[in-house]
Amino acid sequence: MIKLFQAKHNSERDAFAIPKSVQRSIPIKRVYKDGIFQVSGRFSKTWRFFDVNYKVASPEKQMELFMAYCTFLNALPVNATAKITLFNRRLNQKEFAHTLLMSFNGDGLDQFRVEYNDILSDKAADSNNLIQEKYITISTEAKNVEEAKAFFNRVGTDLTTSLSRMDSAIREISLSERLRLFHDFFRPGEEQEYHFDLTKTMQRGHGFLDAIAPDSLLFQKDHYEMGDCFGRTLFLRDYASFIRDDMITELMDYPRNMMLSIDIVPIGMDDAIKMVDKVIMSVDSDANRWQQRQNSNNNFTANLPYQMEQMQKVGKEYMDDLTERDQRMMFGVVTLTHLADSLEQLDQDTESLLSRTRGCEFATLKYQQEDALNTVLPYGLRRIDAVRTLTTESTAVLMPFKSQEIQDKGGIYYGINAVSHNLIICNRGNLLNGNGFILGVSGSGKSMAAKQEFTSLALSTDHDLIVVDPEREYGPLVRALGGEVITISASSAENCYINALD
Structure with a gap:
């Protein structure tokens, strides 16, 4: 204590x-x-x-x-x-900066990390913080x-x-x-x-x-x-x-x-059944007294008032819920x-x-x-x-659940949750299987999504990133991030080529 x-x-x-x-x-x-x-x-x-x-x-x-x-x-x-x-x-801005923003390494790429952190901060502000x-x-x-x-x-x-x-x-x-x-x-x-x-x-x-x-x-x-x-x-x-x-x-x-x-x-359950049974007996007693008063006035065909009938019906349904419907x-x-x-x-x-x-x-x-x-x-x-x-x-019915949030420590920014409008920060390394595909129609932004994830990983991790680029569209990005571009062709300056017979 x-x-x-x-x-x-x-x-x-x-x-x-x-x-x-x-x-x-x-x-x-x-x-x-x-x-x-x-x-x-x-x-x-x-x-x-x-x-x-x-x-x-x-x-x-x-x-x-x-x-x-x-x-x-x-x-x-x-x-x-x-x-x-x-x-x-x-x-919490300190917690946000510690878990979601990139730290600076002094490796010449901090200017990109500043821009990345500014984007995350702006997106977080759009969700009312x-x-x-x-x-x-x-x-x-x-x-x-x-x-x-x-x-x-x-x-x-x-x-x-x-x-x-x-x-x-x-x-x-x-x-x-x-x-x-x-x-x-x-x-x-x-x-x-x-x-x-x-x-x-x-x-x-x-x-x-x-x-x-x-x-x-x-x-x-x-x-x-x-x-x-x-x-x-x-x-x-x-x-x-x-x-x-x-x-x-x-x-x-x-x-x-x-x-x-x-x-x-x-x-x-025992106390609940006793309580409901007591209410049902009370309503039935009121109904019997009402019927006796009508009989004393020679009104033998009178029907119970609607409210009293509903009370009897609700009481019986409540008892059925407790005893038969696992309520x-x-x-x-x-x-x-x-x-x-x-x-x-x-x-x-x-x-x-x-x-x-x-x-x-x-x-x-x-x-x-x-x-x-x-x-x-x-x-x-x-x-x-x-x-x-x-x-x-x-x-x-007072359901507290709505939408799952993904904000992993050490993760990278993937977008905005369409339901809660909060940031989606995911670390695929925490998953049982971290593999992924980017699928979409032409012009939907597949290459941009891949480059964004590639850049985020290059700036925030020490992973070895390898890009097979037949269209030759990643070269400027790789060079800007301090990477190496190897051209594989029969006429490349690096004299790198693939022998199909190998």
């Missing part, structure tokens, strides 16, 4: 302590080396999972992914709370951290197995990465300044809040002020009768710093928080987001912004009572 004490002065942050109001608003009590947080008597742990190509898949593949996601939801532990979080954050990350946070009550660790180890194995059926990967994040998640939210615009060294922090007597907390956090009636920006938290108050599976991803396409969380509380009962709540530079911009963004809800009713939480913010952030808490009783399939 690591218990870090708050320092009175912090030389790294303008020599002042975190305000006590901010400390009270961040419910983290203790942090542990393996990324476990103790929050309000509960223990929580966060994993990062990666997207799959759901939106561009065929209807058959989408159905297959949907059913696999239902299986994943059914596998969530009953004695815990799950929180699926989608986080739009600004691109935002990237989307997906996390799942599991929280549970435990007697001590050792018991919580054993529980999270089992859960991590189950999550990995379930998501692998969707061709999605999941990764346990470290303590520093989890703190970075809160830092990037609490300090928009300072993403590249994050630094947390556990050993140095303990030696200096500083607290982990120094690394993540904003300079100020003030909650108002329907919004909050965080540093120099403004924020507002919304919640899903009422569901539409029909919800499309792209509602969540369409909301998160809005180009702002924002975070959306789906809290899921699985209910045990589970879940309590769910959806919360969303977004940030803006001014209150006017915040109001405009709220209106724009509400227009993307596809018939569902989102509402602003009044006088509950602090509890709502602690609910939407991946602490593992649920502080607002706005749950809705759902089945597995109705929960799975």
Whole structure:
């Protein structure tokens, strides 16, 4: 266990302590080396999972992914709370430069690397400098951290197995990465300044809040002020009768710093059946009393009111879902928080987001912004009572998957993702089979694509590149990159030729 004490002065942050109001608003009590947080008597742990190509898949593949996601939801532990979080954050320029931009070697080719890096930076700016990350946070009550660790180890194995059926990967994040998640939210615009060294922090007597907390956090009636920006938290108050599976991803396409969380509380099958059976018996009792009143008035042919008939029908269908269709009962709540530079911009963004809800009713939480913010952030808490009783399939409709991103460290630029509009940076050396073909009709840019990949590899790697060029179109490029051109013909100056009889 690591218990870090708050320092009175912090030389790294303008020599002042975190305000006590901010400390009270961040419910983290203790942090542990393996990324476990103790929050309000509960223990929580966060994993990062990666997207799959759901939106561009065929209807058959989408159905297959949907059913696999239902299986994943059914596998969530009953004695815990799950929180699926989608986080739009600004691109960390230091991370971008370190992982995606070319480094200079001083070999006379740095002028080309400068141009390449400028192109990547311009393309990244066109995508609003935002990237989307997906996390799942599991929280549970435990007697001590050792018991919580054993529980999270089992859960991590189950999550990995379930998501692998969707061709999605999941990764346990470290303590520093989890703190970075809160830092990037609490300090928009300072993403590249994050630094947390556990050993140095303990030696200096500083607290982990120094690394993540904003300079100020003030909650108002329907919004909050965080540093120099403004924020507002919304919640899903009422569901539409029909919800499309792209509602969540369409909301998160809005180009702002924002975070959306789906809290899921699985209910045990025995408890769920008892609850539904109790509701069915209550509706039947109301129907019997209504019928008795009609009989006492000699109205023996009266039919049940439509609303009462529908309640009976829905109750029986719900029971069939639980007992025959492998569905589970879940309590769910959806919360969303977004940030803006001014209150006017915040109001405009709220209106724009509400227009993307596809018939569902989102509402602003009044006088509950602090509890709502602690609910939407991946602490593992649920502080607002706005749950809705759902089945597995109705929960799975809140689909968090959209399009797989490819941004490999040490990779080269291939283009723009047509769905997310983010950069495609691929390192084919990481693949099981890195071979490739460039196919297309005449004039579609096959040669240009090949030259672009050839140039990128020559500038960023020390690979041996060999070009067989019957059309003699690569010579100027090879010479510019410091390569050697060998002409093979019967009349070549190098006297290089191929004897067909060999």
